[in-house]
Amino acid sequence: LDMRRRWKDFVEPGRAFHLSLALDHRRMPIAYHGHDFAEVMWVEEGEGIHHVNGQRQTLSAGDLIFIRPQDHHSLMASDGRVFRLQNLAFPRPVPARLAKLYFNKDDDWFTSGRPLPKRVSLDARQQGELRAELTRLQQAPREVLPLDTFLLNLFRLLGRAQHAPAHLPDWLSLAMQRFTAEKHMQSGVQYFHRLAGRSPEHVARIMQKHTGLTPTAWVNMQRLDHAARLLESTMIPVTEIAFEAGFENLGYFFRIFRTRYGTSPRLYRMRQTAVM
Numbered sequence: 001l002d003m004r005r006r007w008k009d010f011v012e013p014g015r016a017f018h019l020s021l022a023l024d025h026r027r028m029p030i031a032y033h034g035h036d037f038a039e040v041m042w043v044e045e046g047e048g049i050h051h052v053n054g055q056r057q058t059l060s061a062g063d064l065i066f067i068r069p070q071d072h073h074s075l076m077a078s079d080g081r082v083f084r085l086q087n088l089a090f091p092r093p094v095p096a097r098l099a100k101l102y103f104n105k106d107d108d109w110f111t112s113g114r115p116l117p118k119r120v121s122l123d124a125r126q127q128g129e130l131r132a133e134l135t136r137l138q139q140a141p142r143e144v145l146p147l148d149t150f151l152l153n154l155f156r157l158l159g160r161a162q163h164a165p166a167h168l169p170d171w172l173s174l175a176m177q178r179f180t181a182e183k184h185m186q187s188g189v190q191y192f193h194r195l196a197g198r199s200p201e202h203v204a205r206i207m208q209k210h211t212g213l214t215p216t217a218w219v220n221m222q223r224l225d226h227a228a229r230l231l232e233s234t235m236i237p238v239t240e241i242a243f244e245a246g247f248e249n250l251g252y253f254f255r256i257f258r259t260r261y262g263t264s265p266r267l268y269r270m271r272q273t274a275v276m
Contacts, residue, residue, distance in 0.1 A: 019137060038092060046061060048076060050074075052117060053071055062121050094151070172210070185244070186244070227247075
């Protein structure tokens with residue numbers, strides 16, 4: 001049974017948005033429904049199942065989903081686990097108004113041309129920033145200016161969160177975003193395949209098609225970039241940086257670092273600190 005929720009039925013006239021508390025949906029699944037407004041959902045804690053537009057997704061802490069007015073979906077916890085969500089709802093015209101003012105068509109987070117709503121995975125720092133923005137919004141009057149401020153700050157935050165090229169399949173884009181969190185750097189390509197939820201052969205074929213890279217080459221690129229950031233911003237010994245970035249073979253690390261950056265890790269650090 002598909003229920004349709006209408007903005008006028010649960011939001012007082014004159015209010016620009018509705019912000020729900022972080023509710024645990026272990027005992028309160030959300031039935032399949034549609035609506036005439038847009039939503040931003042954030043999984044604050046736990047894991048759950050999202051049935052959306054006839055497809056099944058697994059959501060976990062840090063996932064952010066942009067629900068469009070045409071989407072139909074339901075939500076439930078996974079096997080009795082904690083599943084805590086925050087939800088921001090606002091009228092249908094808001095995304096189009098902001099997109100027209102600030103974004104091109106590729107930046108539109110609520111674009112209607114995709115079969116599934118856009119989803120990103122935030123790391124711990126980004127989740128902390130989002131939590132602070134939501135606290136400010138919770139304390140603000142339910143007016144247009146606080147809503148616009150929140151959404152523009154959110155889009156700014158997400159602009160820094162995009163690690164994957166455009167037009168990737170959603171499952172691959174999300175896996176790439178999740179892997180670039182520092183805690184996954186040491187996990188390797190096998191863990192990347194697990195994040196993707198597809199066979200290694202399928203992941204390799206689709207990655208090659210869209211990025212021109214094998215999964216191993218892409219994982220090494222993320223690890224090298226992480227190592228370069230640590231060389232630029234810390235005085236951690238080079239060997240420790242190599243291990244933290246997931247390289248167990250130091251000779252291999254030095255060799256591919258030089259291939260990517262044209263110099264050794266030690267000279268790279270010296271050049272960066274000399275600039276400062």
